Amino acid sequence: MLEWLHTEEIREVSGNSKYTATVSLGVMAAGFAGTLFIDGAPWVRFVQSGFEAGLVGGLADWFAVTALFRHPLGIPIPHTALLPKNRDKVSKAFVTTIQEDLLSKQSIMDKLSQVPLAAKLLRGAEEQLSTDSAQAGIRVLSDYVIRQVPLEKIAAYAEQELRRLIESTDMRRVLEKVLEQVYAKQYDEKAFDFVLDLAEKLVAKDEIRDRMGLMAVEALSHLKTNGLMQFALNAFVGFFNEEKLGTLIQQFMLNGIEGLRNEGNVNRQAVMRTLRHWLDQPDHQTRIASELEGWKDQLLTQWKLGEQLLGLLQRVQAQALEWVNTEDFASKYVQPFLSGIVRRLEEDPELMNKLELGLREQIARWIESNHHKIGGLIKENIDRFDDETLIALMEDKVGKDLQWIRVNGAICGFLIGLALAGIKLLA
Incomplete structure (x- = not known):
């Protein structure tokens, strides 16, 4: 019609x-x-x-x-x-004239060589980014891409690589490296101070004081000696009740803890030397490494790495979807990011030249492989009538x-x- x-x-x-x-x-x-x-x-x-x-x-x-x-x-x-x-002859001559003369490969390339393609494309793309349709398209495209991410495959691959990494880890070597860092950063000193703080808080409690006094009285009351020593012991127990003994012991321990906090304290230095000597013993390191190997095997068998990783990826995906669907996602994040890339490209003449040459090379290849279709398209339109x-x-x-x-x-x-x-x- x-x-x-x-x-x-x-x-x-x-x-x-x-x-x-x-x-x-x-x-x-x-x-x-x-x-x-x-x-x-x-x-x-x-x-x-x-x-x-x-x-x-x-x-x-x-x-x-x-x-x-x-x-x-x-x-x-x-x-x-x-x-x-002579329709076929005329059509063929018409097609040949257009394809080989008016729109020859060289004429197209010569015309394109007069146009700064890369600069125009970048400028046009940057201008389009500020339009409402482009920003809506960015949100839709980002949402689609995030939903297409194969979380199960990524989780399975990550689990496989983590297992391989954990299984290949030499815990003895890890222990040696950890001890090197502990000694270099004096983490053992800090750990000892932390234990002293806990001990001080525990000893300073009234119930602990009373408990230590009761234990001391009971111990002294069951202590059996002969003669004058027994008489002196009974006199001492009668003079010091549970509260006094507990306070005495508590103060003694608090003074000892306070002394151990001093880095120049002989007892502190002795404790730290003993601890490091024990940790440096090959037999002890072997035993600790063996315990770590057991913990590693338990982690691999009981922790369900695949499920944990998949759950993590799903949470990240949900947060990403919520983020890209906000109204200002494209204008606040994507547009400034892409505009910055365009500006950096335009400010780099060498990179722009490479981009221009690469673009022209791709267009030349496309024209080379598709130029013959011009004649086919013209003939197809002529044959339509x-x-x-x-x-x-x-x-x-x-x-x-x-x-x-x-x-x-x-x-x-x-x-x-x-x-x-x-x-x-x-x-």
Whole structure:
């Protein structure tokens, strides 16, 4: 239906273009016919010769123009309807001219070489980033990409790599490295101070004081000696009750703890030397490393690394989806980030030159592999029309100029006829 309407429109325009040529031919015919019935005065024969020559010229040019597209008056005269008969040749010549001359590979590349493609693309992309449609598209695209992330595969791969890493870890070597850092950073000193703080808080409690006093009284009451020593012990127990003994022991221990906090304290130094000596013993390190190996095996078998990693990834994905779907995600984060990249690229002439060369190389490859499709596309569009529609289309595009050939033929014939009649009269 649309093709028929298009054909009718072309016919209407073509008909309008023929109007002037038809009028010129009609004028010549009317002039010639009118002079036939007028008395044969010299000026009549003079004008009649002009109209006669104009009519012959107009008819000859009408025949020539019509013969390009169809048989004149429907009569199959040889060497007429040239375009329909030679449609394949004309189409092939038309396609070849466009593909090889007007739109040749070199002409396209020469034209593109005059345009700074990389700069225009970057500038256009940056301008588009600020539009509402682009920002909405960024949110949709980001949401889609995040949802397509294969969490199960990533979790399985991460679990596999973590297991491989943990299983290949030499715990004896790890222990040696840890002890090196402990000694270098004096973490053992800090740990000892931490224990002293806990011990001080524990000893300073009233219930602990009373408990230590009760334990001391019970111990002394069960202590058996002979003679004077027993008498002195009983006197001491009778003088110091549970509270006094507990306070005495508590103060003694607090003083000892306070003394151990001093780095120059002999007892503290002895404790730290003993601790480090014990940790440096190969047998002890082997035993500790063995315990760590057991802990490592327990971690691999009981902790369910895959489930833990998958849960972590799912939480991260949910937070990422919530983030990218906020209204200001594109304008606040993506747009400034991409705009910054564009500005840095534009400020780097060397990088821009590489980008330009790379872009032109890719376009050249694309043109090289797809240039032949230009001819195919043109031929496909030409073959879409039947002969009548194609002729009407060509008449619409060039018919006006062709019709002026008819007008010029009639006018030139008229003038030539006048000239010949004048020559005849003079002769």
